[in-house]
Amino acid sequence: MEEIKGGVTAAKGFFASSCEANIKYKDRTDMAMVYSKVPCVSAGTFTTNVVKAACVKWDQKVVSSGEALQAVVVNSGIANAATGQQGWDACEKTAKAVEKALGVPYTSVAVASTGVIGAQLPVEKLEKGVETMAKTLDESLEAGTAASKAIMTTDTVNKEIAVCFEISGVKVTLGGMSKGSGMIHPNMCTMLAFLTTDLSIEKTLLQEAVSEVVSDTFNMITVDGDTSTNDTLLVMASGEAKNKMITEKNKDYDTFKEALLFVCESLAKRMAADGEGASKLFEAKVVNAKTKEDAKILSRAIVGSNLSKAAIFGCDANFGRFLCAMGYSGSIFDENDVELYFQSVNGTLQVFDKGTPIEFDEEKALSIMKADTVTVFVDMHEGDASATAWGCDLTHEYVTINADYRS
Amino acid sequence: MEEIKGGVTAAKGFFASSCEANIKYKDRTDMAMVYSKVPCVSAGTFTTNVVKAACVKWDQKVVSSGEALQAVVVNSGIANAATGQQGWDACEKTAKAVEKALGVPYTSVAVASTGVIGAQLPVEKLEKGVETMAKTLDESLEAGTAASKAIMTTDTVNKEIAVCFEISGVKVTLGGMSKGSGMIHPNMCTMLAFLTTDLSIEKTLLQEAVSEVVSDTFNMITVDGDTSTNDTLLVMASGEAKNKMITEKNKDYDTFKEALLFVCESLAKRMAADGEGASKLFEAKVVNAKTKEDAKILSRAIVGSNLSKAAIFGCDANFGRFLCAMGYSGSIFDENDVELYFQSVNGTLQVFDKGTPIEFDEEKALSIMKADTVTVFVDMHEGDASATAWGCDLTHEYVTINADYRS
Secondary structure, eight states: OEEESOSTTSSTTEEEEEEOOOSSOSSSOOEEEEEEEEEEEEEEEEOOOSSOOHHHHHHHHHHHTOOOEEEEEEEEEEOOOSOHHHHHHHHHHHHHHHHHHHOOOGGGEEEEEEEETTOOOOHHHHHHHHHHHHHTOBOSHHHHHHHHHHTOSSOSSOEEEEEEEEETTEEEEEEEEEEOOSSOOOSSOOSEEEEEEOOOBOHHHHHHHHHHHHHHTGGGBOSSSOOOSOOEEEEEEOOTTOOOOBOSSSHHHHHHHHHHHHHHHHHHHHHHHTSTTOSSEEEEEEEEESSHHHHHHHHHHHHHOHHHHHHHHTTOOOTHHHHHHHHHSSOOOOGGGOEEEEEETTEEEEEEETTEEOOOOHHHHHHHHTSSEEEEEEEOOSOSEEEEEEEEOOOHHHHHHHHTSOO | OEEESOSTTSSTTEEEEEEOOOSSOSSSOOEEEEEEEEEEEEEEEEOOOSSOOHHHHHHHHHHHTOOOEEEEEEEEEEOOOSOHHHHHHHHHHHHHHHHHHHOOOGGGEEEEEEEETTOOOOHHHHHHHHHHHHHTOBOSHHHHHHHHHHTOSSOSSOEEEEEEEEETTEEEEEEEEEEOOSSOOOSSOOSEEEEEEOOOBOHHHHHHHHHHHHHHTGGGBOSSSOOOSOOEEEEEEOOTTOOOOBOSSSHHHHHHHHHHHHHHHHHHHHHHHTOTTOSSEEEEEEEEESSHHHHHHHHHHHHHOHHHHHHHHTTOOOTHHHHHHHHTSSOOOOGGGOEEEEEETTEEEEEEETTEEOOOOHHHHHHHHTSSEEEEEEEOOSOSEEEEEEEEOOOHHHHHHHHTSOO
């Protein structure tokens, strides 16, 4: 597997475009489209929030119908959540605009939205946007990059990645883009992520690989503990690489899954590092836990705690806050088994040893915590399961962004 | 029932004192003692955090032993949590210092700590503090107030309250103090609260009343979603009012429970309003939910969401964030049943009506949200259960306080 340039247009036969639809933002692109010249096998994971955005319900229908997926239309600015029948109608009208412009059935068009909840989409602007984008679809890497920029909200950087790998001697490409900065505590996947691949694979196997990988990547990041109404990850597999179709869990399947894991973990970590107002990536590695579920719960609790996050921001090796978060996480353990370390490119420092605090060098701790990525490493000494979760620090900037988001 | 002046020394026969033990803070009191001249019946509720402070384990033993409780020693600055055997020894030594100074058995002395986790208590300073405080015990209201100040950490105001009520013609008094500002998301009770009453009541009934009331008051507040390692609520009932002992759930029991509810709710709301960095009290009332548990989960999710809290700080009527929080709370409901309103002393405004957003007057919304207490009122239209939760806004000051707490 090799990382290559590009994003959603890296794989064969995928096109992208974007435009300024003026939905909420001015003077920037706020709509994107991804299109495959052939119908694709699709898979998806969606928010578990009871209040699901209209577009999430729409996409669940598209993906679960078993029909092909051929185009995705995304807008930023308004989330189309808590919008009733009018919100659903907006999805349908957008998909029908794609049918009109590109001649693909509207039932094979997915839609996704991100932004303010509880506001209606300006449908005419979306329809006009679709018309414009249909005329400017482009398979260049630049078109993919432009699309990844159009779907940003409070993100400070666009996120895209692509890899290529061999399936039985045939070169296959997998690329993707994602966005997400606030309201991030995925319980399915985080905000919006779109992956495209020219791989040929059976739908059920694609869904299985995606679900497993998402649970170890996107579902392991948190910015603020708020699970969005709009979380959506969609994968389109076109088969244009012309590999022998993957129909069972063989070596080829494993190769693909490894590439998928790399892509999803990369995008997930970039989202966490670009969490609203974040100044650094905050990683928690829990090893030797009783079960995988315990390791996940514990690592997520650590990166999810406001107090932990504020300590990371302040470069304060206040390890008691991590133990406290582990303690209320819901996992049952004995603190007398636990070892806790701080790690970064600047070194490793143990601060807690099986129930007892260790006196440590504050200067060394400060140096470790000043790095761009800080890891809290916890050895539970209770089993052999491990998990990693990613988050970010809690900063003044987070408060500023969210105290004045809608207005 | 009537609210009167005072706190832990309001009820007959209770004494308090405080001192500067220089445990972590300088130039302020940081130890407090509450003492009853007679042995008391006790009840308590404690943190559910798996990582329990040594003092929590100590107090659980004292309360559950069924023996009398006669004194409580509290320190601020260091939490005595994650401190191993040395932490437990510190509790025992402190209690033994009380036995030496006041002649009460050390097994009837409770201890409580609040502050940094993972640091050891300076036991000699505590012992010296106990010696000093034993000599200055005082039953004046001022002594109670001074004690409520000594237990503060990042609190900006001390919290105490007292009420008197009649039990079969006899005047009974109930008073209390509490502290708590950060790491507040109680799942038992919030940080430290100490109640004293001269009521005569059976231990099991006292515990039952306390547990029920705590679940509707202290357990319904949240500042930052972090359930502390130290949460402790202790009640001492001396019987000095000489009422006929309450031995069953009769009218007298109800009268006491009503007073207890008033005292606990008052203290809990003051803690939420004084949350770290808070500029206002943020209340969520959920009515007509399917079950009481649903109403509790929903109301707590609303006040617990960082995004909701930041919106409240910014006076932004971004109601979608409240719906989003309800959606991921774990309660199952249909958004098409839900009505949502903003309320304060400045008026009431409906913003969401059974699945659909309502266009509203932004100036009216701003005026409502500028009040010191802002309520999100949600009618679920699914049953007849209701609950109220209290929290505070998320401000720059919260980040400042917690990025630089330990150092």
